[in-house]
Amino acid sequence: MIGLLLVLHGSKIKEWQEIVINYAEELKRHFPLVEYGFIEINEPKIDEAAKKLVERGADTIVVVPLLFAAGMHFKRDIPNQLKETSNKAKIIIAEPIGFDKRIVDILKEKAEKALSVEGTSYQ
Template sequence: MNILLLIAHGSRREESNLEIESLVKKITSLNNEEFDSVIHGFLEFASPNIEEAIQKCSDMGASSVTILPYFLSAGVHITRDIPEEISKAYAKNPNLKIKIANYFGSRDEIAEILIKTALDIK
């Protein structure tokens, strides 16, 4: 079983965290069967945290987890914090194959999405 784990920052504001849950539902609806399930986790301020989310993947029977960082730039969270949290979780789940996709903001299409967003004035 291959699970896509979307990692977001997390917020003290619950509405922001609910947006991530909604995004996971949208990703699930677009999934082309590459992933058996799509779930989310948070770096901080919300649950499940990364370690809990990876444990959930293991509990669901995953053999492979693809981590998708939902971040715009390669700051300290991408370069240090997330890899450290994944390492901690892997130590508890060494049978999982964990892959880390590039962060969202690294995509060339982000400029096009930003222009579309700027033009989408309500």
């Protein structure tokens, strides 16, 4: 069975965890097993979330980093934190978000909303 593991950096800001919970809930409509884990600061850590997926029956874990680029967290920290679980399930790490035109639309929408609150038009 496939498990989906959302991976985030982590933050002291409480809303960060609430955001990932919302993403996880939405993704459960597409994947039966979804967990999230943080690289640092917050709980659960990546390895704890991966172990939970294995306990729930995952034999393959698709790791989806909520990161824009493949920095050290992507190249070093995520694989290192999944070493133990890789003995129990196949680990597939998806590419970071990178550039995606769909995100451009979201950013444009956010900018337009901010301008409308200020009563300013960009056109």
